Amino acid sequence: MDTGFFVAWIEAAARAVAAGRERLTELDAAIGDADHGVNLDRGFTAVREALAADPPATPGRALTLTGTTLIRKVGGASGPLYGTVFRQMGAVLGSDAETTPDALADALAAAVAAVERLGGAREGDKTMIDALAPASRALSDAVRAGSAFEEALDAAVAAAQEGARAAIPLRARKGRASYLGERSAGHEDPGAASSVLIVTALRAAASCGSR
Amino acid sequence: MKKLINDPGDVVTEALAGMALAHPDLRVDAANRIVYRRAAPVRGKVGLVSGGGSGHEPLHGGFVGHGMLDAACPGEVFTSPVPDQVVEATKGVDGGAGVLHIVKNYTGDVLNFQMAAELCAEEGVRVASVLVDDDVAVTDSLHTAGRRGTGATVFAEKIAGALAEAGAPLAEVAKAGEEVVARSRSFGVALTPCTVPAAGRPTFELGPGEVELGIGIHGEPGRARAAAAPARELARVAMNAVHADMPLSGDVLVMVNGMGGTPLAELYIVFAEVAAFLREKGATPARSLVGDYVTSLDMQGFSVTVCRLTGDLTALWDAPVATPALRWGR
Numbered sequence: 245m246d247t248g249f250f251v252a253w254i255e256a257a258a259r260a261v262a263a264g265r266e267r268l269t270e271l272d273a274a275i276g277d278a279d280h281g282v283n284l285d286r287g288f289t290a291v292r293e294a295l296a297a298d299p300p301a302t303p304g305r306a307l308t309l310t311g312t313t314l315i316r317k318v319g320g321a322s323g324p325l326y327g328t329v330f331r332q333m334g335a336v337l338g339s340d341a342e343t344t345p346d347a348l349a350d351a352l353a354a355a356v357a358a359v360e361r362l363g364g365a366r367e368g369d370k371t372m373i374d375a376l377a378p379a380s381r382a383l384s385d386a387v388r389a390g391s392a393f394e395e396a397l398d399a400a401v402a403a404a405q406e407g408a409r410a411a412i413p414l415r416a417r418k419g420r421a422s423y424l425g426e427r428s429a430g431h432e433d434p435g436a437a438s439s440v441l442i443v444t445a446l447r448a449a450a451s452c453g454s455r
Numbered sequence: 456m457k458k459l460i461n462d463p464g465d466v467v468t469e470a471l472a473g474m475a476l477a478h479p480d481l482r483v484d485a486a487n488r489i490v491y492r493r494a495a496p497v498r499g500k501v502g503l504v505s506g507g508g509s510g511h512e513p514l515h516g517g518f519v520g521h522g523m524l525d526a527a528c529p530g531e532v533f534t535s536p537v538p539d540q541v542v543e544a545t546k547g548v549d550g551g552a553g554v555l556h557i558v559k560n561y562t563g564d565v566l567n568f569q570m571a572a573e574l575c576a577e578e579g580v581r582v583a584s585v586l587v588d589d590d591v592a593v594t595d596s597l598h599t600a601g602r603r604g605t606g607a608t609v610f611a612e613k614i615a616g617a618l619a620e621a622g623a624p625l626a627e628v629a630k631a632g633e634e635v636v637a638r639s640r641s642f643g644v645a646l647t648p649c650t651v652p653a654a655g656r657p658t659f660e661l662g663p664g665e666v667e668l669g670i671g672i673h674g675e676p677g678r679a680r681a682a683a684a685p686a687r688e689l690a691r692v693a694m695n696a697v698h699a700d701m702p703l704s705g706d707v708l709v710m711v712n713g714m715g716g717t718p719l720a721e722l723y724i725v726f727a728e729v730a731a732f733l734r735e736k737g738a739t740p741a742r743s744l745v746g747d748y749v750t751s752l753d754m755q756g757f758s759v760t761v762c763r764l765t766g767d768l769t770a771l772w773d774a775p776v777a778t779p780a781l782r783w784g785r
Contacts (some may be wrong), residue, residue, distance in 0.1 A: 269654055273659065276673075277533045278654045279533050283531065319531055319535050319537045320508075320531075320567075322563075323563070324538075418599070419562050420562070423600075423678070424678070425678060
């Protein structure tokens with residue numbers, strides 16, 4: 245995949261976040277503080293502007309610029325956490341002009357590890373990790389098993405959705421929702437929900453043929 | 456939703472513009488969203504920077520001034536500031552003696568201040584941090600993000616600020632802040648939810664006969680829902696939770712804080728109950744604040760914060776302060 249593919253991913257993610265803004269904010273109102281959709285949308289809007297103002301030359305640069313912009317514009321926990329996802333992926337992809345499915349899978353795995361370190365959350369804590377970690381594993385497994393790229397991404401999307409769904413009955417142990425204790429059980433985690441959107445956007449970028 | 460705003464997206468910038476006009480002792484950098492005391496940086500004095508989501512006014516901008524904060528970084532409503540903002544504020548108040556960050560224990564605040572502190576260190580600015588985590592409503596803190604930082608933030612900002620004003624070095628100012636946190640506990644009660652401007656409707660539903668016990672300061676629901684009750688009972692629920700966690704005795708500093716939508720008369724009624732509770736336990740409300748200090752937009756309700764005083768802490772509390780929201784002795 246070339247830089248265009250990654251820019252297409254970010255564009256698709258930005259559109260999905262804008263379209264999902266109200267839903268994410270509603271999910272956050274139930275167990276957090278009702279700003280997740282609004283904040284992420286503000287961040288991704290700034291990312292689109294940054295990518296237009298300073299067109300990246302490499303996939304790594306596109307992702308690093310995305311991550312840095314999210315950290316600078318979002319605030320809250322989601323700014324540093326999503327910022328770290330993209331910055332870490334950018335760091336792993338480095339300055340190569342093109343990247344392979346293997347490298348992308350490795351980059352996503354490194355991003356999940358970096359977010360776990362930063363936020364101190366693990367799978368089962370009812371956070372974005374509950375969607376991102378299974379998606380990352382599914383992508384790596386499928387790529388290693390020699391699946392076609394689109395199929396590997398389908399597996400990642402399915403795993404992210406399943407991870408977010410599996411977290412619904414759990415009790416949150418990190419982030420704002422953790423303060424609700426038992427009362428957080430039965431609600432979908434807004435961070436897991438936004439992660440599903442971002443993984444799904446990756447699949448959408450692969451279909452739009454800009455590889 | 457009826458609110459005195461022009462556009463939900465402009466709430467913070469327009470509020471800062473008004474604050475700058477109303478308080479000539481402050482210097483407001485609207486572009487970077489930082490409220491400075493006009494004299495900052497003060498040469499040789501430890502700088503104090505705090506910040507967090509907007510919607511808690513007067514926290515933190517209202518506590519910028521002589522004897523308290525040197526700068527405040529307001530984020531979007533209920534959203535922590537971004538690292539760039541904190542870095543800019545930190546550099547702006549560094550008078551050569553280093554800067555103390557006072558951070559409430561919410562994941563977003565912690566992460567953004569941590570990133571900012573690392574960036575400042577790379578630029579050669581000495582930074583220490585005090586993490587405020589006083590909320591006893593968070594019972595199993597080992598399994599959560601830890602106790603939230605709420606009302607004790609005001610105490611830590613005032614007492615560390617007084618020490619910094621007196622010329623104490625960074626390590627000592629940080630230690631005083633930590634001591635305040637260690638000796639302080641809070642508990643909050645909501646009678647209504649609040650309405651975040653960008654969301655446009657209440658953050659949760661609360662029936663006319665219900666209250667939320669153990670709320671934080673972001674309009675999030677608390678740890679339990681209960682039937683509405685007279686002020687006496689609600690004050691006792693709060694004080695029992697505080698006392699169970701940190702037995703109260705001796706002189707204490709008490710804040711009965713309004714969440715933004717509660718009349719002062721009701722807060723005084725709560726304060727009378729709190730004072731009666733303290734006397735029963737053999738503690739004395741030696742110093743007190745009653746009013747809106749750490750709000751949740753338009754939420755009705757109160758929080759109570761208690762700090763077990765020492766002679767030194769009392770003297771620092773009594774030291775002169777001149778900010779928009781706290782002002783005495785000067």
